Amino acid sequence: MIIAVDGPTASGKGTIAKALAVHFKLPHLDTGLLYRAVGRQVQLNSGNPEDPRDALAGCAFPGALLEDEALRSEETGGFASRVSVHPVVRQALFERQRTFAMQPGGAVLDGRDIGTVIAPEAEIKLFITASVTERAKRRWLEMQGRELDLDLREIEDDIARRDARDIGRADAPLKAAPDALVIDTTHFGRDQAVEAAIEAAEEALSR
Ligand code: C5P
Numbered sequence: 001m002i003i004a005v006d007g008p009t010a011s012g013k014g015t016i017a018k019a020l021a022v023h024f025k026l027p028h029l030d031t032g033l034l035y036r037a038v039g040r041q042v043q044l045n046s047g048n049p050e051d052p053r054d055a056l057a058g059c060a061f062p063g064a065l066l067e068d069e070a071l072r073s074e075e076t077g078g079f080a081s082r083v084s085v086h087p088v089v090r091q092a093l094f095e096r097q098r099t100f101a102m103q104p105g106g107a108v109l110d111g112r113d114i115g116t117v118i119a120p121e122a123e124i125k126l127f128i129t130a131s132v133t134e135r136a137k138r139r140w141l142e143m144q145g146r147e148l149d150l151d152l153r154e155i156e157d158d159i160a161r162r163d164a165r166d167i168g169r170a171d172a173p174l175k176a177a178p179d180a181l182v183i184d185t186t187h188f189g190r191d192q193a194v195e196a197a198i199e200a201a202e203e204a205l206s207r
Contacts, residue, residue: 097118124205
C-alpha cells in the first residue's frame with residue numbers, strides 16, 4: 001500500500017506522514033530532504049541554484065549529507081525550493097523516490113508531487129494544508145526550540161515566496177491530486193491533525 005502525503009511547507013505533512021508510517025507499519029521517506037540535500041550541496045559547491053547545470057551537479061550529494069543538521073534550516077529550504085524548479089533535478093531524484101514507493105509491502109512518502117507524479121497509483125492520497133500565518137508561527141516556534149531567534153514576519157514572507165515558487169513552477173507544481181483528501185490543519189494541534197489524517201486514511205481504505 002502506498003500512502004502519498006503532499007502539501008506546502010510547515011503544513012504538518014511530515015508529522016502526519018511519520019504517524020501514518022507508524023500506524024500502518026510502513027517505511028517512510030521525507031522527499032523534501034532529498035531536495036534540501038541538493039540545495040545544500042549546491043551551496044557547498046558555491047553554485048548558483050538558478051543554473052540548471054549547477055543544480056544538477058548538486059544531485060551528486062554524498063549520502064551522509066542527509067544527516068546534516070544544516071538541512072533543516074530556512075536557508076537550505078530556500079535553496080531546495082530554487083533547485084527544485086529544474087526538470088533535470090526532478091528527473092535525477094525521480095527513480096530514487098519511485099523505487100522507495102514501489103518496494104514490496106508499500107511505503108509512505110511525503111512531499112509536493114507524490115500523489116501527482118511519483119506515485120499517482122497511491123491507494124491513499126492526502127493533501128495537508130494550513131494558512132500561511134499559522135505555518136509561519138509553527139516554523140518560528142520550531143526555530144525558537146532550536147534557539148534560533150528569527151523574525152516572524154520574515155519567515156512568513158519567506159514561506160509565501162516558497163509557496164509561490166512551488167505552485168508556479170511548470171514541472172510537477174505543488175497541487176492536490178484530484179483524488180486527494182484535503183486536510184486543513186490551521187485550527188488543529190499536532191494530535192488533532194494526526195488523528196484526522198489517520199481517520200481519513202482508514203476511511204479511504206474501507207471504501
Ligand atoms: O518539504 P520541505 O520544506 O523540506 O521541502 C523543501 C523544498 O523542496 C520545497 O520548498 C520544494 O520546493 C521542494 N520539494 C519538491 N518536491 C518534493 C519535496 C520537496 O519540489 N517532493
